[in-house]
Amino acid sequence: MKSISLLGATGSIGIQTLDIVRDHMDSFQLVAFSAGKNIEKTREIVGEFKPLIVSVQLEKDALALQKEFPKTAFVFGSQGLVEVATCPEADVLVNAVLGSVGLEPTLAAIRAKKNIAIANKETLVTAGHLVMAEAKKHDVAILPVDSEHSALWQSMHGENRKDISRLILTASGGSFRDQTREDLKDVTVKEALNHPNWSMGAKITIDSATLMNKGLEVIEAAVLYDVAYDNIDVLIHRESIIHSMVEYHDTSIMAQLGTPDMRTPIQYALSYPNRLPRSTAERLDLAKIAQLHFENVDLKRFRCLDFAYQAGRMGGTILTVMNAANEAAVGAFLQEKIKFLEIEDLIERIMDKHVNILQPDLETILHVDKETRKSVQSMIK
């Protein structure tokens, strides 16, 4: 039996993680979780899984829930995330919280010797060097949940990492893949949230439309697998059936395929090195799909991917700046305060004026993250 603490239980990945726990009650149990402001969903999860400890974003919600559920301990805020992440009864932390708020609980969980199943890519982008160094020091595993990184990982099993020549990340192209930049001037939030293949949270769906999601994933891959940026390619693949590929020096390419369903990589991160059945999942029927399509990415059309390669190659606080500017700009777009193309304009302006600091420590990263968000807000108003 594996005991799980889960950050971001009320979100898209969180809810699908709970589906996996429910499907395999003999293998997994939920002992702790965090939510943000969705208190209705929090109530449902507490009622069903009866965890030991739960964190919510606001103190008033924690106090109200504590009265309703006296057997569970309720905590709140950023310290609450740390308490859930380090719950002594948990073996593994599934980090499915949104954004760089996931960084400090991840580091705390590593220090508490928890293995980390990580969906929260912003944490690896903003401070990948700190997370990987801490994981090495405490001998804990960082298990990929993101579909591409799970595919890369599975395509490396049994291979010698020194034989890798290239990682090939596939990208659906997002909601506007068939539109020109001219077409993007007045697109709405509703249109941007209409992803062709995946049902996901709002922020990552917008990132997918700008291809910042793929940019974050290129950095995530470089961090997780220590591959140089020149050897990480992105390939548009409309169907999202091949989740990513690894090319070896002998020109062989290993790939992982499946229907677009995040529960499969979530489950694999939890069951590794074993594989459990997925009785409710749709099987891949390649004859029915018949054709798979591939095309190269135009970095002038998808400028956010270009920013991510630039930031990744530079390293240092520019990664934090790019990530925080993107989080703030996407938030503003979702609130209809800026237009879609302004997301990349804001990120570019903020990155251009940043004076980069290499090998930043945690304090520097947290400071730069905060200042960047303030700068974005001042540019919007």
Ligand SMILES: NC(=O)C1=CN([C@@H]2O[C@H](COP(=O)(O)OP(=O)(O)OC[C@H]3O[C@@H](n4cnc5c(N)ncnc54)[C@H](OP(=O)(O)O)[C@@H]3O)[C@@H](O)[C@H]2O)C=CC1
């Ligand atoms: N969705 C997907 O298919 C995939 C997602 N990912 C990554 O996984 C992560 C989560 O994505 P997704 O599930 O789509 O996101 P969602 O927006 O659906 O869920 C985010 C979760 O984080 C919580 N949350 C948000 N902000 C805070 C905060 N400040 N403090 C505490 N909790 C907070 C939300 O709580 P509440 O709703 O209660 O307010 C919710 O539980 C992201 O990093 C994303 O890039 C990676 C691969 C695929």
Ligand SMILES: CC(=O)[C@@H](O)[C@H](O)COP(=O)(O)O
């Ligand atoms: C499901 C998942 O892992 C997402 O990160 C997905 O990759 C988004 O799709 P695209 O970024 O390829 O549009």
Ligand SMILES: [Mn+2]
């Ligand atoms: Mn992904």
